[in-house]
Amino acid sequence: MREITYAEAVREALRQAMEADDRVFLIGEDVGVYGGAFGVSAGLVDQFGTERIIDTPISEAGIAGAITGAAMTGMRPVGEIQFMDFVTLSMEQLVLQAAKIRYMFGGKATVPFVLRMPGGAGTGAAAQHSESLESWFVHVPGLKVVAPSTPYDAKGLLLAAIQDDNPVIFVEHKLLYKQKGPVPEEMYTIPLGQSNVVRQGQHLTVVATSVMVSRALEAGKQLAEEGIELEVIDPRTLKPMDCGPIVESVKKTGRLLVVHEAVRTGGFGGEIVASVAESEAFDYLEAPIRRLAARDIPVPYNKKLEAAMIPQIEDIVAEARRLVKGEY
Amino acid sequence: MSDLNNRLSPAAGTDAALREIKPEILERMLEQMMTIRAFEEKAEELYALGKVHGTMHLSIGQEATAVGASNALRETDYLLNHHRGHGHLIAWGSDVNKMMAEFLGKETGYCRGRGGSMHIADVSKNNLGANGIVAGGLPLAVGVGLSIKMRKTDQVVMVIFGDGATNEGAFHESLNMASIWDLPVVYLLENNQYAMSMSVKRAFKIERLSDRACAYGIPGVTVDGNDPIAVYQAVSEAAERARRREGPTLVESVTYRWRGHSKSDRQAYRTREEVKEWMARDPIPTFGARLGKSEEEMARLRAEAVKRIEEAVAFAEASPEPDVSTIEDGVYA
Structure with missing residues (x-):
């Protein structure tokens, strides 16, 4: 294509x-x-x-x-x-x-x-x-x-x-x-309200949105070399959110990491975490649920500060590794 | 009030203008003014009896502006109006039964009891709703005007807003966009002289609010908002200009709100004398006299209006409340 x-x-x-x-x-x-x-x-x-x-x-x-x-x-x-x-x-x-x-x-x-x-x-x-x-x-x-x-x-x-x-x-x-x-040349639609499992794995469910999806996939590639397999899910539509595949995934992996670029407090990640905590997946959890999000600050100009504010590939790798190895 | 005449645009509402209007339209305007007055007085009474869950904004004293403006437009035209909107809807030809049912929060109301007094919308008649946000309808008018232009129909959209809305940023964005694109919008500034407690004298450095039109390169006129003929004439001219694709017009209609802003208003910001002075200029008997109506005819019309509203109350009171099982209907299409 x-x-x-x-x-x-x-x-x-x-x-x-x-x-x-x-x-x-x-x-x-x-x-x-x-x-x-x-x-x-x-x-x-x-x-x-x-x-x-x-x-x-x-x-x-x-x-x-x-x-x-x-x-x-x-x-x-x-x-x-x-x-x-x-x-x-x-x-x-x-x-x-x-x-x-x-x-x-x-x-x-x-x-x-x-x-x-x-x-x-x-x-x-x-x-x-x-x-x-x-x-x-x-x-x-x-x-x-x-x-x-x-x-x-x-x-x-x-x-x-x-x-x-x-x-x-x-x-x-x-x-x-x-x-x-x-991208296909013809017209096609992706129904609103459908999550997409973009990578399959059995150790940790990573729900990522927007630019964080490709970062989560890159983290998944690196961790695979250590034998850690991430399952990466992109909700694609934040509202209405399709939580079903996320719940199913957490039931399989027993672990959940949510990654987004928006600041942590009041961010969309809280909604995903709450939805999973309220679901039948709760009984399957083997580790605390974690969020990786931007720090609660305005976006700084300096390149180093800007990058430090927002989750990067290495942050996802480190947090995922901790969750899977029980080092939290 | 004495300075009002100095602000009026010339020749609006003359007897010559009156003679140009079809007799049935004049009769309808008088009837509608009576109906509006009766609706508002009944609304006030129902509120006092504790039968109303929410608040309301009464347009008693402003009936001439509503009927003059609405009757100048066609059935196919669009209307966006504001929170003090009962009168606009009655003048637009909407059903007082469904209005009263909405006011009482009933399933048979225009909005199935979801909107209430502030959000009555007769969508089937191209009324795109009363708006609870001051100036909220002004940007919407740009979109409606744009849509009319793109669909190449001969419709116009009238947006009615108050003196308070004229000091919102949305006023500026809306008038500018409609003017640069020559959109078929009639801007009706219903100046009832108070934005809640804020007098136009304190909120504006200018006397004629329609002077703001010059900033957008469009015509601005100020008319006596207690004279339905003056309002009819100004809105007709604005609508014709819009239909000719020459762009929007700002029509300022100067009137007066007899009652408080809403029911919580103690009216500490104005004198009883001022209110009395305007009540002496009651637009209904003034217009009746102009049409040559006798006392008896006026009394008969009044009684008919009261009867219509009594029937509306009976309809509303007999109507069911919305079922809680339908509470989520209509959030999404």
Whole structure:
């Protein structure tokens, strides 16, 4: 299968969705001629014109309102927030309008949109351009939250999100944009709410999200040389979360490590841990459940500090080894 | 109030304008004003009797703005309105039975008892909901306008918001986006002079709030919000401009809230004299007189309105509560 980058996979999904459905359009800051701050929408304006690839002023509340209002009246918009950090400026429209409109109106309105946004650190962009805020959205009934970790998932999940009749927060990762992987050329969807067991092993279950999936896989490769086999699971959709495969895996391995880039306190990892602790897998646990997450600090600028804040491959290796060897 | 006339745009609401409106529309507007007044007074009474679970925001005194604006639009147009929204919905032609049922939290209400007074939405009639967040509907109007433009229909969207919303950041983003893209949006600023306790005199350095339109390169007009003809005329012109794809208009309708902000309001921020002065300008008898209605005709219309609302209360009270087993319905599609 041909290989393309994660950014190209997102672009291809957008292009195919727009070719297939006139109601789909893209709206955001610098998404037109500029091609988006990370080049994701490069060239789309040449194919679809400025009527469907819409550059906005720097108005994040306006973007969120525009996709919500358009979605309520028959369109299927895709919005882009340039950096996930800036979605803080859209929160009222997303949390109090988009997420609640259907329920508040007795189930009589539909809000089918996707709002894409790149999160994550590792680029030296410091505290206001590196946030991982996905758990905020997970906490809001009415929203769905998706966080693809590979080019294949990015395309299939984005196409599924565009077809979904709910507001979907689609969290991309800046460090993944240039990562390559096999992606089918035709349209395909990956159903929202399906976890993916990306590596099988019997000693420790590692649940990782977004950029942490590839780090967990690399840790798994290194530990295999020591005879430790990790089972790595990517939830892919954070809400609704598919906990079944995670519970089954923990029943098999007896150990659970959760890895994400967002800060530890109030992070999505707590939700996974709680779900497992409440499940039948509890009786199978042979070790404490552990989380590896960013430290509870704003993202620092200095490269060494930035890396020290966020779980790296060697951190996953060390923590996994401790859990399997009972050295906690 | 005396300075109001100085702020009004010229020639709004003249007798010539009145003669241009079809008689059945004038009659409907008067009837709707009566119905709104009766609905609000009944809502207040039900609240006092302890029959209402939540709060409410009454639009008594503001009826002319609601009926003037809604009647200037077509059935196919869209409406986004705000928390003080009972009047807008009645003027939009919504069913008072379903409104009252929603107010009382019943399954037969517009929102199956999930929304209540602040969130009544008659989606089947293109009403995209009353909004409990000040300025919450303004960014949505951009999306609705964009959708109309992309679907190439001749609809317009009217978003009604208050003087308080005009000082939210969302006001700026919305008006700017709608103006740069010439979206078919009618911005109706229902200036009832108080954002809860904050007087427009303290919250603005300008007197004519519609002057803000010039910052977006769009027309802004200020009309007497107690005169349905003036409001009708201004909104009609704004809607025509929108349908011609010439872009949005900011219409400021100056009116007055007779009651407190909500039921917790002791109204320490204004004088009784001020309230009385505005009550003396009651828009309903003023409009009745303009239409040449006799005392008897007005009394008959009032009695009919009260009867309609009594029937709505009977419908609502006889309606079932939502079943708890349905509590999670409608979170997701």
